[in-house]
Amino acid sequence: IQESDTARLQHLLEDFHESDLGDLLEALDPDFRPRLIELLGSAFDFTALTEVDEAIREEILEGLNPSTLAEGVRELDSDDAVTILESLGEEDKAEVLDQLPPMERIALQRSLDYPEESAGRRMQTELIAVPPFWTVGQTIDFMRDTADLPETFYEIFVIDPAGHLLGAVALDRLLRSKRPVTIQEIMDDEPDRVEATQNQEEVARLFERYNLVSAAVVDEANRLVGVMMVDDIVDVLEEEADADIKQLGGVKSDEELSDTVLYIQRSRFPWLFANMCTAFLSAGVIRFFEGSLERMVALAILMPIVASMGGNAGTQTMTVAVRALATRELGRTNAWRIIRREAAVGILNGLVFAVILGAVAALWFQSSQIGIVIGLALITVLIFAALGGILVPLTLNRLGVDPAVSSGPFVTSITDIVGFFAFLGIATLWFSL
Amino acid sequence: IQESDTARLQHLLEDFHESDLGDLLEALDPDFRPRLIELLGSAFDFTALTEVDEAIREEILEGLNPSTLAEGVRELDSDDAVTILESLGEEDKAEVLDQLPPMERIALQRSLDYPEESAGRRMQTELIAVPPFWTVGQTIDFMRDTADLPETFYEIFVIDPAGHLLGAVALDRLLRSKRPVTIQEIMDDEPDRVEATQNQEEVARLFERYNLVSAAVVDEANRLVGVMMVDDIVDVLEEEADADIKQLGGVKSDEELSDTVLYIQRSRFPWLFANMCTAFLSAGVIRFFEGSLERMVALAILMPIVASMGGNAGTQTMTVAVRALATRELGRTNAWRIIRREAAVGILNGLVFAVILGAVAALWFQSSQIGIVIGLALITVLIFAALGGILVPLTLNRLGVDPAVSSGPFVTSITDIVGFFAFLGIATLWFSL
Structure with missing residues (x-):
C-alpha cells in the first residue's frame, strides 16, 4: 500500500471473499484502510465494509471521498447499501444519495425511511416479480434475457398490476414444471410474508420457526416492496444472541x-454504578445489625457465603427466564407453571445446601447452633432467589422493559438484601444478640 | 382426542405447520401425545417431532409403537430422521431401522455413524447430482421427470462417475442459462464444501461468514455424501448461543x-456447589482478619461492597471474552491487545469508582481514612477483575476447556478473595489493627 502499487494489490486481493477482505481491513493500520480502498478503485467490493465492526466502518467511511463512495454503493445489493448509508452522517448520506441515479436513490431513500431494525431496513429490493398469467416458459425466457437480475434469489414473486403480492414460486418448483404451465397454477398463494415495519427480531423468529430461506416484504397495503433473505436473518439472530449475552453480563449490547478504552469504560460504568448503589443498600442492612456483628464476629465471616449462594441461584433462574423470554418460549400460557417449578427447585436446592453448608459451618466454628442458623438463612434466600429470578424478568417484560438489560441489578439486590437480613436477623434472634 | 375422532382431528390439523404441531404436542397432556400421533396416522407429519424439546421427544417416542415410527421416519428428510433416531435407545433404533427399505436404512446408518454434532449428522442426503457433460436442458428435463426429488434445494451438484465433487450450480444460474449450455461451463468449480466429520459449530461459522444457503458435504476422499442446509445452520447457531448464555449463567446447556424439577435441581447443583467452595475460601480470607473486624465493625459492613464490585467488573470482562472466543473474534492475533485494553479499562473504572465509593463511605462513616482505604482496595480489585476476566477464559480455551462453562467460578473466586484481602489487608495496615 505504501508504494501505491495498484496493479499488484488488485492482483493479490482478486480472489478474496468480502468477509476476508473485511478482516484484512480490520487488521490494517487505521490510516491505510481508506487508502487501500481508493487504490483498489472499482476492484474493491464495498460489501466488505458491511462485514467490519461498526466503529471501524464509520471511521473508514469518513476517510473516503463521496464520489468513490457513491460509485461503490451503486454496485451493492440494496440491503448492503442501506447498512453503509446508515453509518454515514446526515450530510454525507445526502451527498452520496445525490450522486446516485434517480431510481436507485428513490429505492434506497424508501428503505432508509423505515424505522431502524425493521424488516424494511434489512430487505433487499432487487427481486423478480411476474404476473400470474405468464407461463413457466415465458418466465424462464425472461430471466435468461434480463441482464440485471438480483445476484441470488430462491423464489420469484407473483404480483397484480398494482403491485399487490399474489403468491410466490420457489425456484425448484419452477424448474420442475413444464414450460406451458402458467405461474398461477404452480404458485403458493399463501407465501411467507412480513410487513416492512415489523421488527427484525420478530422476522428472524418467523424464519427460524418455519425454516424459511426468503420471505416477501410487503407494505401496509400488501404491496410487494422487497425480499428478506436468510443470510441477513442469520446475522440478526447472532446479533440478538450477542446482545442478550452481553446485557446479562452487564455490558452494553x-x-x-474494536472499541476504544474510553468507550468501553463508559459502556461498563452504568452497571457497576447500579451495582454500587445496591451494594450500599445491603451494607445498610448489615449496619442495622452492627451490634450483633460486634458481639459475634463469626457472623461477619459467614454472611458473604449466604449472599453469594443467593446471588448465584438467582442468576441461574434469571438466565433461563431471560433467554426463554427472548426466544418466545416463555409466555403467558406457561409462566405460572415455570414460576411454581422454579420455586420447587429453590426449596429443593435450599434444603440440600442448608444441610451441606450448615454441617461445614458447624464444624468450622465448633458450634451446631451456627450450622442451624446458616442453614435456615440459606433456605430462605434460595427461595427468594428463585422467585426473584423468575418474577423480575417476567415483570420487566410485562412493563415493556428489556429483561436482559435490567434484571441483573434487581435480582442481585434482592438476594443480597434477603441474604444478609435473613442470616443476621435469624442469628440475632437465635443467640438473643 | 378422548373420543378418538380421527376424521375431525385430521381435518382440524390439516393446515398446521410442523412447528405449530410441535407446539400443540408440547401443550398437550403427556398421555395424549403418542395417542394423537397414532390417531392421525399417516396424516401426522413426523417433522413436528424435531420441533419439540428433547425430553418431550424421547417421552413421545417411547409411547409410540415401532411400526408407526418406522412408517413416519420413512417420510422424513434424512436430517430429520437422524434427529429422531438419535433420541431412541439402541434397541428401538435397530428395530426401526430394520423396518426401513435397505437403501434408506444404509443412508441413515451412515449418517448415524458420524460423530455427534458433526456435519454428517445434520446433513440431508437427498440431493441432485449430475455429470458435468450434461446440458442445462437435459438437467431441467431430468428434474421435471423425476418424481422423487428432495423437498427443497438451492443448488445442484456436479460429480464424476466415482462420486467425487466437481462443482455446483445454483438454481438461479441454471434458470438463467440457455438449454444447450453444458453444466461444466456454468458450474462453480470451487463450491462451498464441508467435511462430514467437521463439527457443526465450525460449519455454522462458515455459513455465517460467507452467507451460504447450502453447502456440499464430502467425505475424506472428496466424495459427495450430502448437503448442509441453512435452516439447520440457523438451529445450530441458536443452540450454541443458548448454550453459551446458559453456561455463563451457571446452568447446564x-x-x-420442559424439564422436571429434579432434573433442573441436579443441573444447577454443580455450579452452586462450586460457588459454595469458593465462598468458603473467601470466608477463610475474612477469618484471617478476625481481629481487625472485632476492633472495627465498619470493615464488616463495607467489605461486601468491594467484593461485589470486583465480581461484577470481572463478569463484564469475562462475558465479552467468552463470547468473542465462541464467535472466533478473539484469537492469538489480538489477544494481547485485548488484555492490555481490559487492564486499561480496569484501571480507569478503578479510579473513577475509587473516588465515588471513597467519598460516599467517608461521609457515611464520618472518616476520610475509611474512604481512602476502600478507594485503594477498589482500584486493586478492579485491576485484578479485568485481568482475571480476560486471562481465565483465554487460559481455559488454550487448555481445551470450554470457557463458557468454567470461567465463572474461577473469576468470582479471584475477585472475592482479592476483594476481601485487599480491603481488610489495607485497612489493617492503615489503622495498625
Missing part, C-alpha cells in the same frame, strides 16, 4: 472488540 | 423449560 453494542460493545465490540 | 441442555436445560429446557
Whole structure:
C-alpha cells in the first residue's frame, strides 16, 4: 500500500471473499484502510465494509471521498447499501444519495425511511416479480434475457398490476414444471410474508420457526416492496444472541472488540454504578445489625457465603427466564407453571445446601447452633432467589422493559438484601444478640 | 382426542405447520401425545417431532409403537430422521431401522455413524447430482421427470462417475442459462464444501461468514455424501448461543423449560456447589482478619461492597471474552491487545469508582481514612477483575476447556478473595489493627 502499487494489490486481493477482505481491513493500520480502498478503485467490493465492526466502518467511511463512495454503493445489493448509508452522517448520506441515479436513490431513500431494525431496513429490493398469467416458459425466457437480475434469489414473486403480492414460486418448483404451465397454477398463494415495519427480531423468529430461506416484504397495503433473505436473518439472530449475552453480563449490547478504552469504560460504568448503589443498600442492612456483628464476629465471616449462594441461584433462574423470554418460549400460557417449578427447585436446592453448608459451618466454628442458623438463612434466600429470578424478568417484560438489560441489578439486590437480613436477623434472634 | 375422532382431528390439523404441531404436542397432556400421533396416522407429519424439546421427544417416542415410527421416519428428510433416531435407545433404533427399505436404512446408518454434532449428522442426503457433460436442458428435463426429488434445494451438484465433487450450480444460474449450455461451463468449480466429520459449530461459522444457503458435504476422499442446509445452520447457531448464555449463567446447556424439577435441581447443583467452595475460601480470607473486624465493625459492613464490585467488573470482562472466543473474534492475533485494553479499562473504572465509593463511605462513616482505604482496595480489585476476566477464559480455551462453562467460578473466586484481602489487608495496615 505504501508504494501505491495498484496493479499488484488488485492482483493479490482478486480472489478474496468480502468477509476476508473485511478482516484484512480490520487488521490494517487505521490510516491505510481508506487508502487501500481508493487504490483498489472499482476492484474493491464495498460489501466488505458491511462485514467490519461498526466503529471501524464509520471511521473508514469518513476517510473516503463521496464520489468513490457513491460509485461503490451503486454496485451493492440494496440491503448492503442501506447498512453503509446508515453509518454515514446526515450530510454525507445526502451527498452520496445525490450522486446516485434517480431510481436507485428513490429505492434506497424508501428503505432508509423505515424505522431502524425493521424488516424494511434489512430487505433487499432487487427481486423478480411476474404476473400470474405468464407461463413457466415465458418466465424462464425472461430471466435468461434480463441482464440485471438480483445476484441470488430462491423464489420469484407473483404480483397484480398494482403491485399487490399474489403468491410466490420457489425456484425448484419452477424448474420442475413444464414450460406451458402458467405461474398461477404452480404458485403458493399463501407465501411467507412480513410487513416492512415489523421488527427484525420478530422476522428472524418467523424464519427460524418455519425454516424459511426468503420471505416477501410487503407494505401496509400488501404491496410487494422487497425480499428478506436468510443470510441477513442469520446475522440478526447472532446479533440478538450477542446482545442478550452481553446485557446479562452487564455490558452494553453494542460493545465490540474494536472499541476504544474510553468507550468501553463508559459502556461498563452504568452497571457497576447500579451495582454500587445496591451494594450500599445491603451494607445498610448489615449496619442495622452492627451490634450483633460486634458481639459475634463469626457472623461477619459467614454472611458473604449466604449472599453469594443467593446471588448465584438467582442468576441461574434469571438466565433461563431471560433467554426463554427472548426466544418466545416463555409466555403467558406457561409462566405460572415455570414460576411454581422454579420455586420447587429453590426449596429443593435450599434444603440440600442448608444441610451441606450448615454441617461445614458447624464444624468450622465448633458450634451446631451456627450450622442451624446458616442453614435456615440459606433456605430462605434460595427461595427468594428463585422467585426473584423468575418474577423480575417476567415483570420487566410485562412493563415493556428489556429483561436482559435490567434484571441483573434487581435480582442481585434482592438476594443480597434477603441474604444478609435473613442470616443476621435469624442469628440475632437465635443467640438473643 | 378422548373420543378418538380421527376424521375431525385430521381435518382440524390439516393446515398446521410442523412447528405449530410441535407446539400443540408440547401443550398437550403427556398421555395424549403418542395417542394423537397414532390417531392421525399417516396424516401426522413426523417433522413436528424435531420441533419439540428433547425430553418431550424421547417421552413421545417411547409411547409410540415401532411400526408407526418406522412408517413416519420413512417420510422424513434424512436430517430429520437422524434427529429422531438419535433420541431412541439402541434397541428401538435397530428395530426401526430394520423396518426401513435397505437403501434408506444404509443412508441413515451412515449418517448415524458420524460423530455427534458433526456435519454428517445434520446433513440431508437427498440431493441432485449430475455429470458435468450434461446440458442445462437435459438437467431441467431430468428434474421435471423425476418424481422423487428432495423437498427443497438451492443448488445442484456436479460429480464424476466415482462420486467425487466437481462443482455446483445454483438454481438461479441454471434458470438463467440457455438449454444447450453444458453444466461444466456454468458450474462453480470451487463450491462451498464441508467435511462430514467437521463439527457443526465450525460449519455454522462458515455459513455465517460467507452467507451460504447450502453447502456440499464430502467425505475424506472428496466424495459427495450430502448437503448442509441453512435452516439447520440457523438451529445450530441458536443452540450454541443458548448454550453459551446458559453456561455463563451457571446452568447446564441442555436445560429446557420442559424439564422436571429434579432434573433442573441436579443441573444447577454443580455450579452452586462450586460457588459454595469458593465462598468458603473467601470466608477463610475474612477469618484471617478476625481481629481487625472485632476492633472495627465498619470493615464488616463495607467489605461486601468491594467484593461485589470486583465480581461484577470481572463478569463484564469475562462475558465479552467468552463470547468473542465462541464467535472466533478473539484469537492469538489480538489477544494481547485485548488484555492490555481490559487492564486499561480496569484501571480507569478503578479510579473513577475509587473516588465515588471513597467519598460516599467517608461521609457515611464520618472518616476520610475509611474512604481512602476502600478507594485503594477498589482500584486493586478492579485491576485484578479485568485481568482475571480476560486471562481465565483465554487460559481455559488454550487448555481445551470450554470457557463458557468454567470461567465463572474461577473469576468470582479471584475477585472475592482479592476483594476481601485487599480491603481488610489495607485497612489493617492503615489503622495498625
